[in-house]
Amino acid sequence: MVEGNTVSCCDVAHPQSGAHSRATDRSVFGLFIPAIISFLLLLLGLAFDQDWLPRPTFFTGWLRVAWYGIAYLPVGGPVIRQMFQAFAKHDVFSEFTLMTIATLGAFFIGEYPEGVAVMLFYSVGENLQGLAVRRAKGNIKALLDQRPDKVTVLEADTPRTIPAQQATIGMTIRLKPGEKLALDGELLSDRASFNTAALTGESVPVTKGEGDTVLAGMINLNTVAEVRITTAYTDSKLSRIIALVQDSTAQKAPTELFIRKIAKIYTPIVVLLAVLITVAPALVVTDYVFSDWLYRALVFLVISCPCALVISIPLGYFGGIGAASHHGILLKGSNFLDTLAHIRHVVMDKTGTLTEGVFQVQDAVIVGPYDPQTTLQRISALASHSTHPAAMAIHAYIGTTGPTPPLEQVTETAGLGMAATIEGKQLLVGSFKLLDRFGITYSLDATPTGTLVAAAYGGQFVGYFDVADEIKADAEDTIRQLKALGITPTMLSGDRTAIVQAVTAQLDIASAYGDLLPEDKAKKIVEMKAAGHRVAFVGDGVNDAPVIALSDVGIAMGGLGSDAAIETADVVIQDDHPSKIPVAIRIGRATRRIVWQNITMAFAVKAIVLILGAGGLANMWEAVFADVGVALLAIGNAIRIQKMRF
Structure with a gap:
């Protein structure tokens, strides 16, 4: 011009x-x-x-x-x-x-x-x-950029107004009803409701409880709330959205x-x-x-x-x-709009994508020669080192009731589980495939209803946890919309095949595979692309990052999703709703x-x-x-x- x-x-x-x-x-x-x-x-x-x-x-x-x-x-x-x-x-x-x-x-x-x-x-x-x-x-x-220029911080219970960019991690913000949050943080108040339209495009109020994460751009609705800042102004999720767009x-x-x-x-x-x-x-x-x-x-x-x-x-x-951003969908380039328009196969992970990713332990079975309470404490200590939803559920279920010997050589293998040394003996917590890899024998006395997390100590099987997850409310509608668009949905999961089949039956997904390691998922994507299909993969975990990178369009769930998945993805769904997948394709x-x-x-x-x-x-x-x-x-x-x- x-x-x-x-x-x-x-x-x-x-x-x-x-x-x-x-x-x-x-x-x-x-x-x-x-x-x-x-x-x-x-x-x-x-x-x-x-x-x-x-x-x-x-x-x-x-x-x-x-x-x-x-x-x-x-x-x-x-x-x-x-x-x-x-x-x-x-x-x-x-x-x-x-x-x-x-x-x-x-x-x-x-x-x-x-x-x-x-x-x-x-x-x-x-x-x-x-x-x-x-x-x-x-x-x-x-x-997008709806953050206020100033914030009210509490210093020795005395409110003081400062420029938002001067607020630092650890400060406490007082947020009045109707005010927008300027920085990401952790809610200190017992409960508060927020309008999240700036981030997700959804104006339906979201209620948060003490300890929950709240993000810049959210509007406090009905009560005075206090928030502890956990992220610098320039590193907030809203800042990242603006930079991405x-x-x-x-x-x-x-x-x-x-x-x-x-x-x-x-x-x-x-x-x-x-x-x-x-x-x-x-x-x-x-x-x-x-x-x-x-x-x-x-x-x-x-x-x-x-x-x-x-x-x-x-x-x-x-x-x-811009239209995608308005719906809480972030695209890292206009080239991905063209690719989305040609997608005919959407491959989805199960946990955190079609299910809530919020696990609860339904049953715990502890066996073996060791004191059960001591075994539980060891498992809880190791589980606390992982961000996997199942591990977090186990740690929350057991809690911490006494001192635990220090852990040494803690490692985590994507898709398998964790290993560490306690008192000179190896502790394993993860899938039964992890136990198979170390040649540990085991037996199950009951038919589990959810995801199984096994444990072994000193080369012996010491028990398992039956951890259940819930299907997301909009998952079924997502599959229905994808089919209406002429797209074939497929599920790839590291969970047991029996659980995967139960989920796919409820969601009416014809093609699904369970018991997959990350490299197995990658092979499936390679096979689909070799057959001439344009493939989008949707996931949220660290183990999904390689498959996200391999697909024609990688889509990550931005709420519960790991930083590795979000950074690798071409498209990020801010509110973790799978129903935004067909929206992105229509856009x-x-x-x-x-x-x-x-x-x-x-x-x-x-x-x-x-x-x-x-x-x-x-x-x-x-x-x-x-x-x-x-x-x-x-x-x-x-x-x-x-x-x-x-």
Whole structure:
């Protein structure tokens, strides 16, 4: 776009106050001052040129040329400057070059008013496009960055207001009803309800209890709450969301990259065709008039300007990213919108993805020659070193009732379990596959109903825990929506096959595999991709990170999900609701549909007007109206995705 005379598509407006809004209004008015000056001078020039008005004696010859030249400079100067800046970057055939050649060519053949008018309308159109882009990006950022600038902290039970960025980990924040939380923390109050729309897109209140994690952007609803800060301002989950959305435009979609490549080839071809339109007719037309054919070539150049594509396509993808963010879905690049649109297989982990991931011990069986209470304490001590939901449930179930010998050589193997040395003997806590790996024999006296966690000490089987999980409330609807989209759902789990089959029967998933280690899951994904399928994998644990990285689109649950899974994933679902998976796919498909609508519309209109211009049936005014009009229509269509319901 025109530097100094238009808004860069990377600018972001974020009005936070009346003063800022007024300043923005002034900046928008200032944006159009050069165009206003050119417009007034053009109107006067056109009035002076009319035969039915008294013609000023001075408005002839070089003075007339100079008048229109002065009218041209406010809008044409920045374009010419941009053209030379593009030359310095070895970009000879830019849109600035096309507009400069076309308008200076109009001056060359004596069509001064048209030269000014074309550049004027081009400048106004670029300004309007820039404002549309800035407004779209500003809406997204305003939606996300809803943190207050100041917080009330308690120091010796005395409240004090400080800038939010100065608040440090360990401080206590007092949050009044209706206030937004500025930093992530741990709730110290017994209970509080929050609106989480800034993070998840869901306005349904969420009730938190003492010790629960609360995040920046949440709105306290009905009671004074106290929160202990656990994360720095710049490291909060909301800060990471904003950074992800802003950085996501760096990852370009294949369609966007393709159009950019086409534009680099398309523009020099257009210039060559314009030259041929000017000179080739001299060889075949008997009444050839150079100025007439040059005029047709100039019209051809004006309409060939690719700004509608160059602007509207990136804005379409950014609109898709913004729509996803509004629903609590973070995409790390616009390229993943294209991939989501082509997904036909969604593979899901069980625990934490389709189930709550909040385990409770249903039964504990302790056997062997050791004191049962001592054995439980040893198991609890080792379980406390893991973040796996089953291990945390066991530690909470047993608790800590006495001193435990120190643990040595603590290790954890993804998908298997943990090992440590206590009093010179090895303690194992994990799946029965872990016991098999160490050659430990065992027997079960009952049929378990949930996930089994086995334990062995000193080379002997010492018992197991029956740990149960619950299916998420929206899991069944998720599977139903995926099937309606023509997508095949598959479950891969490290849990026992019997439990996996029970879950899949309830959710109506036809394809499921249990008793899988992380490397087994990876092999399944490789097999599906080798069969030509586009695969999305959804998981939440550390052991899911390799499979997430291997899939075409890796999706992580951002609430309970491990940092490894979230960092590896291409898409992050903030609220852990699996029903957001089909939402993400619908957004990807809608974005791709809108982008291709813009491409088709731009090429169709340009092709028609290019043919009319080359045939002398369209003048330069009509060409610039067609070009700017198509660009604005394409931008309006791109912005539409942010208003859609998914």
